[in-house]
Amino acid sequence: MPAQTQGYFTEENSADVVVGQIADTTEPRLAKVIEAVTRHLHAAVKEIEPTQEEWLAAIMFLTKTGQMSDDWRQEFILLSDIFGVSMLVDAINNRKPSGASESTVLGPFHVPDVPELPMGSNICLDGKGHPMLIKGRILNTEGQPIEGTKIDVWQTNDDGFYDVQQKGIQPDFNLRGVFRTGADGTYTFWGAKPRFYPIPDDGPVGKLLGSLGRHPYRPAHLHYILEAEGYETLITHIFDPDDEYINSDAVFGVKESLLAKFDLIEVPDRIKEEGAEGPFYEVVHDFVLAPEA
Amino acid sequence: MPAQTQGYFTEENSADVVVGQIADTTEPRLAKVIEAVTRHLHAAVKEIEPTQEEWLAAIMFLTKTGQMSDDWRQEFILLSDIFGVSMLVDAINNRKPSGASESTVLGPFHVPDVPELPMGSNICLDGKGHPMLIKGRILNTEGQPIEGTKIDVWQTNDDGFYDVQQKGIQPDFNLRGVFRTGADGTYTFWGAKPRFYPIPDDGPVGKLLGSLGRHPYRPAHLHYILEAEGYETLITHIFDPDDEYINSDAVFGVKESLLAKFDLIEVPDRIKEEGAEGPFYEVVHDFVLAPEA
Numbered sequence: 001m002p003a004q005t006q007g008y009f010t011e012e013n014s015a016d017v018v019v020g021q022i023a024d025t026t027e028p029r030l031a032k033v034i035e036a037v038t039r040h041l042h043a044a045v046k047e048i049e050p051t052q053e054e055w056l057a058a059i060m061f062l063t064k065t066g067q068m069s070d071d072w073r074q075e076f077i078l079l080s081d082i083f084g085v086s087m088l089v090d091a092i093n094n095r096k097p098s099g100a101s102e103s104t105v106l107g108p109f110h111v112p113d114v115p116e117l118p119m120g121s122n123i124c125l126d127g128k129g130h131p132m133l134i135k136g137r138i139l140n141t142e143g144q145p146i147e148g149t150k151i152d153v154w155q156t157n158d159d160g161f162y163d164v165q166q167k168g169i170q171p172d173f174n175l176r177g178v179f180r181t182g183a184d185g186t187y188t189f190w191g192a193k194p195r196f197y198p199i200p201d202d203g204p205v206g207k208l209l210g211s212l213g214r215h216p217y218r219p220a221h222l223h224y225i226l227e228a229e230g231y232e233t234l235i236t237h238i239f240d241p242d243d244e245y246i247n248s249d250a251v252f253g254v255k256e257s258l259l260a261k262f263d264l265i266e267v268p269d270r271i272k273e274e275g276a277e278g279p280f281y282e283v284v285h286d287f288v289l290a291p292e293a
Numbered sequence: 294m295p296a297q298t299q300g301y302f303t304e305e306n307s308a309d310v311v312v313g314q315i316a317d318t319t320e321p322r323l324a325k326v327i328e329a330v331t332r333h334l335h336a337a338v339k340e341i342e343p344t345q346e347e348w349l350a351a352i353m354f355l356t357k358t359g360q361m362s363d364d365w366r367q368e369f370i371l372l373s374d375i376f377g378v379s380m381l382v383d384a385i386n387n388r389k390p391s392g393a394s395e396s397t398v399l400g401p402f403h404v405p406d407v408p409e410l411p412m413g414s415n416i417c418l419d420g421k422g423h424p425m426l427i428k429g430r431i432l433n434t435e436g437q438p439i440e441g442t443k444i445d446v447w448q449t450n451d452d453g454f455y456d457v458q459q460k461g462i463q464p465d466f467n468l469r470g471v472f473r474t475g476a477d478g479t480y481t482f483w484g485a486k487p488r489f490y491p492i493p494d495d496g497p498v499g500k501l502l503g504s505l506g507r508h509p510y511r512p513a514h515l516h517y518i519l520e521a522e523g524y525e526t527l528i529t530h531i532f533d534p535d536d537e538y539i540n541s542d543a544v545f546g547v548k549e550s551l552l553a554k555f556d557l558i559e560v561p562d563r564i565k566e567e568g569a570e571g572p573f574y575e576v577v578h579d580f581v582l583a584p585e586a
Binding site (some may be wrong): 046047090253255 | 304307315316323327331359369373380513
């Protein structure tokens with residue numbers, strides 16, 4: 001135990017006194033993290049100057065956030081999401097070289113071991129919504145196609161729900177698929193135009209959003225995980241730039257470079273060429289993978 | 294809903310983007326608090342640069358802290374205590390003019406409606422430990438005695454437990470009392486020498502303390518609430534300066550001015566004079582109350 005060389009507690013030296021109690025034998029990374037947390041926490045309290053009642057309200061908010069969580073619901077992750085912290089941690093851990101596609105949050109709806117499908121397959125198994133053709137190329141930062149990229153995609157259906165949120169209502173693996181690029185690095189598949197949807201907002205986090213005049217919606221997007229040997233795995237979304245919530249994603253997942261173009265194709269020749277039954281949306285989007293560090 | 298004038302999320306502008314979503318209609322104090330929390334939180338994350346695994350470990354720690362809490366146990370208050378935040382909030386809300394006695398945390402063991410006793414009473418009802426005579430004066434900042442001060446005191450017994458922690462073992466109201474000063478502002482009562490004791494350490498907070506090489510103990514102290522008309526109510530402790538944990542209170546409650554003197558009195562004349570049966574401890578401590586703002 002170190003001597004409390006900072007002296008006794010005062011408003012001025014509060015963080016020093018607390019940090020001074022961390023034993024020298026503490027695992028260095030933990031010591032560094034707790035010191036930083038302590039200093040920023042004390043700085044925040046000194047700026048805010050909470051009353052005792054406000055401090056107790058904060059304690060009760062955090063308590064309820066923990067108590068709302070279980071095996072199926074993680075309210076503290078939601079809290080991190082709506083404060084932009086999940087996105088910040090993602091950004092810090094996924095700094096990309098110039099020209100490479102940017103990452104965004106994984107989200108809670110990824111499913112492992114989705115069946116691999118031939119290019120051009122339709123992953124929309126419930127037949128709902130506007131048909132959508134999604135295609136593009138997987139490239140390296142030199143603009144060369146990457147062969148053998150595993151493309152894992154998932155999205156909501158036209159009601160704004162993922163299959164796993166509606167088991168027994170949506171077909172299994174609805175709007176999920178795994179594809180693998182050939183030598184030309186291209187990909188193509190059919191889905192349905194995704195919909196905006198709310199994060200769970202019936203808990204303390206939803207109540208806080210409401211108090212801040214914020215809505216719980218995420219703008220429509222498609223999720224991607226792109227894996228290729230010799231490249232950094234990319235976890236990202238592409239977004240519908242015309243979604244009404246595109247400038248106010250409840251979890252701050254939108255980045256400029258992740259805006260795709262969702263074009264409504266009504267030209268009869270194109271409809272015929274693609275074998276569609278009528279007008280459809282088309283999204284053409286290339287991804288650039290960073291080389292493995 | 295304000296336009297997201299800060300643009301889309303980047304690592305650099307992350308806090309601005311999040312703060313930019315707070316609606317103009319938000320209650321001003323809440324808006325200010327959430328803005329400050331957001332900015333300090335993002336600054337902390339940028340300094341720490343947590344890995345995804347570390348971030349998830351923090352989420353799980355907070356979740357368990359909430360889930361450990363119930364009507365009897367408040368693990369988030371313990372967390373606030375061991376980070377010195379409870380003391381900091383106390384300090385901010387109890388800035389005293391020069392010469393006035395300082396405050397410290399209330400703690401969870403105060404009991405309302407304790408019977409008022411005549412000066413000189415013995416509040417040690419279980420007969421355990423070293424007898425202790427506590428006396429002093431309640432003064433204003435001009436050094437004048439304050440008549441009619443209500444003195445509410447409580448302390449652990451010789452085993453380091455408050456009566457409410459050992460219902461059925463300790464007598465009701467053991468080592469608690471309310472006294473009222475006369476014209477001379479003096480107080481005097483008998484208790485027992487208090488003992489150091491641990492904060493509850495069988496939860497996530499105790500585990501964190503252990504990881505930091507910190508112990509869970511609070512040095513021996515007596516609690517006081519002093520109330521007098523025309524003066525600010527003072528919630529404080531006085532501490533035994535010879536306690537082995539005096540320089541490392543787990544909740545940082547010790548302030549320089551709260552160190553009392555615990556003298557062992559063995560002189561036969563004094564023992565006889567005070568009507569004691571043998572050697573006893575004596576604590577003489579004056580309190581100075583600040584005028585009401």
